[in-house]
Amino acid sequence: xxxxxxxxxxxxxxxxxxxxxxxxxxxxxxxxxxxxxxxxxxxxxxxxxxxxxxxxxxxxxxxxxxxxxxxxxxxxxxxxxxxxxxxx
Numbered sequence: 001x002x003x004x005x006x007x008x009x010x011x012x013x014x015x016x017x018x019x020x021x022x023x024x025x026x027x028x029x030x031x032x033x034x035x036x037x038x039x040x041x042x043x044x045x046x047x048x049x050x051x052x053x054x055x056x057x058x059x060x061x062x063x064x065x066x067x068x069x070x071x072x073x074x075x076x077x078x079x080x081x082x083x084x085x086x087x088x
Contacts, residue, residue, distance in 0.1 A: 004066040047067060048077070
């Protein structure tokens with residue numbers, strides 16, 4: 001629904017996906033990178049607004065806020081994600 005919020009990461013995203021600075025495993029970094037890319041993709045399609053909330057020094061909450069469905073969109077974000085996942 002428009003206005004619904006989803007926090008998809010806490011930390012410092014750009015550093016958390018960079019091997020030299022992150023304490024995450026290779027797999028976790030790759031998954032986080034895909035998640036960040038997917039959030040950006042949804043924003044580019046006009047499905048969400050991406051916002052950050054500062055929690056402290058070098059700590060942020062990364063939040064996707066649902067936008068009203070674009071008039072041209074015939075399918076929901078979840079349907080697009082499922083279709084892409086099945087194609088992979």
